[in-house]
Amino acid sequence: MATATRRNRSLDRVYGAIADPTRRAMLAVLAGGDVTVGTLAGRFPITFNGASKHVKVLERAGLVTRRVRGREHWLRLEPRPLLDAARWIEHYRAFWDTRLAALETLLVRHHNRA
Secondary structure, three states: OOHHHHHHHHHHHHHHHHOOHHHHHHHHHHHOOOEEHHHHHHOOOOOHHHHHHHHHHHHHOOOEEEEEEOOEEEEEEOOHHHHHHHHHHHHHHHHHHHHHHHHHHHHHHHHHHO
């Protein structure tokens, strides 16, 4: 599989994962440090199974890693995929900023001639 295709699929998974407000809130909790699945689930008004499904989506997107210690499953935020997604957005923001600045210049010139 080509690198660009893998990168696109990775971005698809990341954007799909962060599209949900509960998963974004889970990432915010994990930004504060590692927590167990049970602790994370207890922070939200959903069932443990519901929280577990959200965690699995975050894991598939590479945003969370899990390590097992005895019976406890500890979760850690993996920020790299978010950085990759932010870079992708930044590329297009810069693209549109350049074009919009050129349009503004053109409109100002046209307005000043009128």
